[in-house]
Amino acid sequence: MTDASTPLLRVTDVCKSYGEHEVLKNVSFSVAKGEVLVLLGPSGSGKSTLIRCLNGLEDIQSGSIEFEGNTISGRKEKDWRELRTRIGMVFQSYDLFPNLTVAQNICLGPLKVQKRDRHEVEQQMNSLLDEVQLSEYRNSYPRELSGGQKQRIAIVRALAMNPDVMLFDEVTASLDPEMVREVLELMLGLARQKMTMIVVTHEMEFARRVADNVLFLENGVVVEQQTGEEFFDCPSTERAQAFLHSMSPIDSVD
Amino acid sequence: MAPLLVESAASGAQVLFLGDNFSRLLGGLGTSLAISGLALLIGLPLGILLGSLRIVDNWVLRGILRVYLEFFRIVPTLVVLFLFYYILPREMGIQIDGKTIAVIAFALWVAAEISDVVRSGLISVPDHQIETGKALGMSGFQLLWYVRLPQSINLMIPAVLNLATRVVKTTSLLLLISVIDVVTVGQQIMETNRMAHPDAAFWVYGFIFLLYFIVCWPLSMIAKALEKRAKERNRD
Amino acid sequence: MDFSYIQQSLPLFVRAFGVTLRLSALVIIASTIIGLVAAVIQHFRTPVLSQFFAAYEELFRNTPLLIQLFFLYYGLPSIGVKLSAETCAVIGASLLGGAYMAGGFLGGFSGIPTSQLESARALGLSQLQMVRYVTLPQGLARSVPALAANAIFLVKETSIFTVIAVPELTNTARDLIGMYYRSDEYLLTLVIGYAIILIPLSIILTLLERRVRRGTFAR
Numbered sequence: 028m029t030d031a032s033t034p035l036l037r038v039t040d041v042c043k044s045y046g047e048h049e050v051l052k053n054v055s056f057s058v059a060k061g062e063v064l065v066l067l068g069p070s071g072s073g074k075s076t077l078i079r080c081l082n083g084l085e086d087i088q089s090g091s092i093e094f095e096g097n098t099i100s101g102r103k104e105k106d107w108r109e110l111r112t113r114i115g116m117v118f119q120s121y122d123l124f125p126n127l128t129v130a131q132n133i134c135l136g137p138l139k140v141q142k143r144d145r146h147e148v149e150q151q152m153n154s155l156l157d158e159v160q161l162s163e164y165r166n167s168y169p170r171e172l173s174g175g176q177k178q179r180i181a182i183v184r185a186l187a188m189n190p191d192v193m194l195f196d197e198v199t200a201s202l203d204p205e206m207v208r209e210v211l212e213l214m215l216g217l218a219r220q221k222m223t224m225i226v227v228t229h230e231m232e233f234a235r236r237v238a239d240n241v242l243f244l245e246n247g248v249v250v251e252q253q254t255g256e257e258f259f260d261c262p263s264t265e266r267a268q269a270f271l272h273s274m275s276p277i278d279s280v281d
Numbered sequence: 282m283a284p285l286l287v288e289s290a291a292s293g294a295q296v297l298f299l300g301d302n303f304s305r306l307l308g309g310l311g312t313s314l315a316i317s318g319l320a321l322l323i324g325l326p327l328g329i330l331l332g333s334l335r336i337v338d339n340w341v342l343r344g345i346l347r348v349y350l351e352f353f354r355i356v357p358t359l360v361v362l363f364l365f366y367y368i369l370p371r372e373m374g375i376q377i378d379g380k381t382i383a384v385i386a387f388a389l390w391v392a393a394e395i396s397d398v399v400r401s402g403l404i405s406v407p408d409h410q411i412e413t414g415k416a417l418g419m420s421g422f423q424l425l426w427y428v429r430l431p432q433s434i435n436l437m438i439p440a441v442l443n444l445a446t447r448v449v450k451t452t453s454l455l456l457l458i459s460v461i462d463v464v465t466v467g468q469q470i471m472e473t474n475r476m477a478h479p480d481a482a483f484w485v486y487g488f489i490f491l492l493y494f495i496v497c498w499p500l501s502m503i504a505k506a507l508e509k510r511a512k513e514r515n516r517d
Numbered sequence: 518m519d520f521s522y523i524q525q526s527l528p529l530f531v532r533a534f535g536v537t538l539r540l541s542a543l544v545i546i547a548s549t550i551i552g553l554v555a556a557v558i559q560h561f562r563t564p565v566l567s568q569f570f571a572a573y574e575e576l577f578r579n580t581p582l583l584i585q586l587f588f589l590y591y592g593l594p595s596i597g598v599k600l601s602a603e604t605c606a607v608i609g610a611s612l613l614g615g616a617y618m619a620g621g622f623l624g625g626f627s628g629i630p631t632s633q634l635e636s637a638r639a640l641g642l643s644q645l646q647m648v649r650y651v652t653l654p655q656g657l658a659r660s661v662p663a664l665a666a667n668a669i670f671l672v673k674e675t676s677i678f679t680v681i682a683v684p685e686l687t688n689t690a691r692d693l694i695g696m697y698y699r700s701d702e703y704l705l706t707l708v709i710g711y712a713i714i715l716i717p718l719s720i721i722l723t724l725l726e727r728r729v730r731r732g733t734f735a736r
Contacts, residue, residue, distance in 0.1 A: 084412055105420075112418035122413040126431045135427060136417035188417065354669075355715045356708055357676035359687060364708075367700035446579060453581035454677070464584070480595030486588040490580050497579035 033096045035060045035192060035223055041090035050076045051247045061221040065234045068244035074227045078196050082116050083107035112141055115190030119197045121177040123169040130165045133184045155183045159213055175206030179213055192223040231274045235259045243267050296474050296481040297488055309463030310492055313452035320387030321445055328395025335400040353393040359454050362386050366458045379460040387448055398440040402433030435511035442504035446497040463489055522702045526693055533689035534710050541672045547611035552618025560626045577616035582677050585609040590681045606678040617667045625660025662729055665722040672714055686710045
């Protein structure tokens with residue numbers, strides 16, 4: 028933890044189950060402002076469920092989630108709505124609205140949910156689109172874009188809400204390999220700008236570069252909680268070592 | 282045999298253009314179309330409302346609306362017409378003419394069918410689209426208005442047009458509740474010309490068949506084209 | 518409500534119920550056969566026949582059954598073709614039903630993913646083998662809900678047979694109402710008669726739709 032003051036997000040003893048099946052068991056961690064936390068773990072370890080809980084898309088059975096010191100878990104849908112304008116989220120399947128243009132996709136939240144001034148929103152959109160070099164697609168429909176372009180627009184759409192923290196749920200998992208890079212570079216850029224981010228990913232090189240801290244989950248349990256460097260260079264648990272080994276490129280397996 | 286057939290055919294077809302027969306037939310069709318139009322005008326907004334309520338998280342409400350739909354699904358429209366024809370005037374204690382009864386019965390039927398069209402359209406929008414909307418902080422109504430409706434309206438419009446053709450076709454039953462429609466007019470014409478043109482039935486019914494086709498076919502074609510376009514569009 | 522009227526006329530209704538059931542079954546079977554033939558021909562774009570069936574479908578889907586029946590029953594005799602009321606009813610409703618069933622089958626066939634057909638071709642299957650092993654089994658499974666919905670629609674359409682005096686349920690109810698002026702009793706019996714046939718059919722349809730949506734049926 029780099030910051031001694033109240034963390035932006037604090038998760039304490041969170042448990043979550045679907046019926047009999049326990050998906051998260053006593054998960055605790057916190058994220059400081061400007062920190063990048065990467066959630067790692069084999070598939071089915073509960074990473075995606077955890078990140079969805081942070082945005083109120085899933086209920087938790089016990090434990091608490093605090094945002095800027097206020098408990099937000101167990102709140103009503105109406106309170107979550109307010110919170111979600113401050114917690115941006117990007118999904119694996121991009122999910123641009125197919126009936127709206129790129130510009131309309133980006134402006135919808137700021138204009139209709141946050142009720143901000145159109146002129147100001149459009150200015151922000153223009154500079155964001157410039158930054159990701161997609162200005163020429165302003166009036167295109169999602170179906171005219173490549174997967175990587177769609178995902179970058181989805182990120183811009185979340186950023187246009189001026190969130191305090193961004194959640195990324197395996198955002199490159201359904202992209203063609205040659206498009207993964209442009210999305211990851213955008214995210215690295217955000218990290219450099221000190222955006223607070225929580226990232227679920229399977230891209231290990233990227234994780235190593237972007238992570239301030241790593242949370243390693245297996246079967247819903249936090250197995251290891253480390254700084255990025257320590258986790259990748261000398262993981263302390265056997266499970267994490269095995270995981271890193273299984274994720275390493277084939278030519279280095281020997 | 283052949284010359285006889287041609288001769289009789291020619292004479293039978295004449296009936297259609299005798300006096301003001303032609304415009305009388307069109308007038309009868311006009312009545313049917315007016316009733317269809319009114320029923321749709323009333324049934325459509327009502328159906329959209331009921332359909333939106335059918336995705337609300339309240340099982341009592343959903344159950345009631347489902348029973349309402351199933352009633353119209355199970356009882357043949359002709360029987361629905363009879364139910365309203367015999368029961369409505371008595372319960373209301375007033376005289377109601379066939380046309381009004383038809384408009385009311387058809388409007389409630391249309392509302393039931395539309396409610397299902399709207400519901401299945403709304404739930405056809407993928408869950409992750411709804412979650413994205415939620416992640417942008419949208420309220421329930423905003424989700425309906427900005428995400429669900431625009432993404433399903435393309436599917437709803439063709440279904441509504443198809444329902445419109447069904448309503449128009451069903452107006453052919455109006456003669457059974459004593460509304461003077463195109464079929465009744467046709468029968469009157471045949472009655473008047475029974476001596477001179479005994480084969481008029483072939484031509485008059487053939488012509489009415491054609492009239493309905495001319496009204497319904499374009500609607501079906503537009504619906505088909507829109508349906509095709511909707512499928513292509515919604516592939517993101 | 519005077520239930521003695523219902524009791525008294527029950528034998529009549531039972532007979533009418535039988536007529537409705539029998540004619541519905543005939544119409545559904547004939548429609549399915551016509552629809553399947555029309556759909557297969559159109560699916561493989563057989564020249565001329567394909568256009569013929571497409572025109573047939575448009576014609577019968579866009580005109581009311583009542584007019585079709587009047588034309589067959591009252592119109593045809595004037596050019597020398599005389600058919601019994603029941604024959605007219607079955608022919609008319611089957612032509613109408615065939616047009617709808619064809620649409621149901623075609624929808625099922627076109628729902629088969631292209632990748633399935635491509636894999637079949639990659640395995641070296643002939644056109645005929647593809648129909649036998651891929652198109653028909655998968656397409657038919659996918660058509661089932663639409664066919665069931667059409668079957669329900671056709672049972673309800675048999676109520677229109679009353680206009681050419683086929684003694685089915687609706688006709689019987691109308692006759693009785695005309696004779697005894699007891700509309701409530703006979704309308705109730707009428708609705709129950711249809712409900713006995715249609716509620717089970719409608720439940721089956723819902724189950725079929727659910728199975729297809731879950732993908733366990735059409736795979």
